[in-house]
């Protein structure tokens with residue numbers, strides 16, 4: 198395996214968010230006045246909000262007491278247990294917004310924490326007019342860059358979680374519901390020029406929400422979340438949140454007990470910007486060193502930069518990631534730690550493997566499948582679902598041909614280029630291959646060309662298509678996951694729940710979740726260098742697929758299907774571990790929850806998916 202350097206990750210703009218400093222030109226010189234109004238962290242609220250805030254501050258004290266005593270302000274039982282107040286902050290939250298696994302995690306982990314009795318909020322941008330999220334009428338003014346912006350909060354309560362959406366034209370007008378492709382930039386792999394300001398505004402709005410919103414969605418909790426919360430920040434877009442918490446609130450005596458956990462879902466995206474952009478962040482100079490970053494690349498500008506994820510790693514109270522093996526990889530060296538390995542060794546990092554949404558992905562109730570099944574009926578249902586899949590994508594319908602599926606973003610991380618290089622060799626076997634993914638245009642073209650070349654063997658669908666994703670997960674015999682690196686991976690979890698055996702590269706969460714010969718087949722670690730397709734990896738795909746196909750249809754294969762389906766892959770286990778980690782932060786008043794079931798797990802049926 199060729200040795201690699203971090204340059205192979207960061208030289209590609211799609212992996213490291215990069216903006217120039219042009220954005221500053223768009224903003225006038227305002228701000229000092231409103232900046233001075235930010236003392237004590239309450240930023241320029243209008244009169245109604247000020248009044249509301251005072252009322253809420255009072256209410257919060259009562260609520261905290263209620264947590265402890267089991268009675269609310271009026272003496273009614275509101276909560277049997279203490280629990281915690283958790284605020285998850287992320288740019289994606291499924292099903293409202295999703296480009297990939299980040300959205301899935303924010304969709305699934307918060308309800309699992311709520312099921313344990315904790316009070317849980319998620320905050321994400323309002324990218325569309327979500328029909329189930331109501332206008333709270335609460336507005337807050339926030340200084341971002343050199344100007345003051347007004348954000349408004351929308352809200353709904355689903356599966357026991359307060360889903361809060363930050364409304365501002367920087368989100369809604371840019372994206373207009375095209376969440377799959379436009380959250381971060383006009384096209385895949387391209388960033389909006391003002392992402393630094395967009396996510397700065399978002400983090401500041403998120404920090405206000407627990408104090409200004411009085412949410413009474415649940416009979417167990419009422420009033421604002423208040424100050425004794427744990428913020429769970431996710432990925433680089435929220436790396437700045439602990440800095441704002443300390444500099445704008447804790448320095449003024451607000452949020453003194455609050456903590457920040459930063460969860461890394463993918464270290465390849467770091468939020469690197471020109472060093473001069475630091476002035477747009479409205480942070481005191483003492484934070485400069487946490488952001489300061491030098492690399493050898495010319496994007497977004499030559500030389501010194503700021504790095505949001507680095508700042509998050511250094512300033513958060515705890516750094517997490519989405520699988521134990523990925524945590525080890527991140528500190529193993531510069532290649533896999535993508536130049537943050539040193540800082541992660543200082544901060545320490547803990548991995549908890551992701552769960553999956555077992556309601557959304559349930560073969561017994563899946564609305565996208567013509568036949569529902571479970572472990573006792575899988576062997577008779579799967580051949581029929583395979584035929585339905587073959588018919589849907591226009592491949593020869595034949596239940597005896599093993600079908601291999603691939604779902605994911607078409608980019609280097611996911612190894613879709615390695616797969617494309619392997620397909621001519623795989624086509625020599627009696628197999629069919631169905632690829633579903635969007636991403637880099639040249640990779641979409643690659644797959645389309647292979648389809649033309651092997652019309653009876655290969656289908657490539659360059660769309661973000663949820664129904665088809667479900668049909669592939671159910672109808673394929675194998676899912677191929679040839680990732681160069683994979684922090685956790687959700688595809689293999691979905692596949693195993695549907696009795697679809699996985700063929701995976703041995704990296705990140707794929708190592709933690711797929712057992713060789715028991716629930717899948719391992720191909721070994723792949724070369725993480727993104728600019729080349731290593732022929733050794735192509736050979737590993739071909740060799741392992743041939744090994745898997747040889748087992749197809751045997752008693753051992755049927756056993757593997759059952760092994761896959763008998764696992765508990767839900768968020769329950771991970772939620773227990775998250776709780777343990779959160780309790781170790783020692784936030785005053787935080788207590789363990791109970792093992793419980795999700796509140797109205799199917800309630801998301803009426804959610805507006807964009």
Ligand SMILES: Nc1ncnc2c1ncn2[C@@H]1O[C@H](COP(=O)(O)OP(=O)(O)O[C@H]2O[C@H](CO)[C@@H](O)[C@H](O)[C@H]2O)[C@@H](O)[C@H]1O
Nearest residue numbers: 297298299462519605634660661662666683684685686687
């Ligand atoms: N064309 C398409 N049509 C329909 N659905 C599609 C699709 N392409 C992808 N999806 C869906 O998007 C999700 C992708 O999940 P991954 O875990 O592979 O995500 P991703 O790499 O984005 O996430 C990052 O964060 C997650 C969460 O922590 C980590 O698991 C992961 O390793 C890390 O890279 C799955 O639900 C999949 O079905």
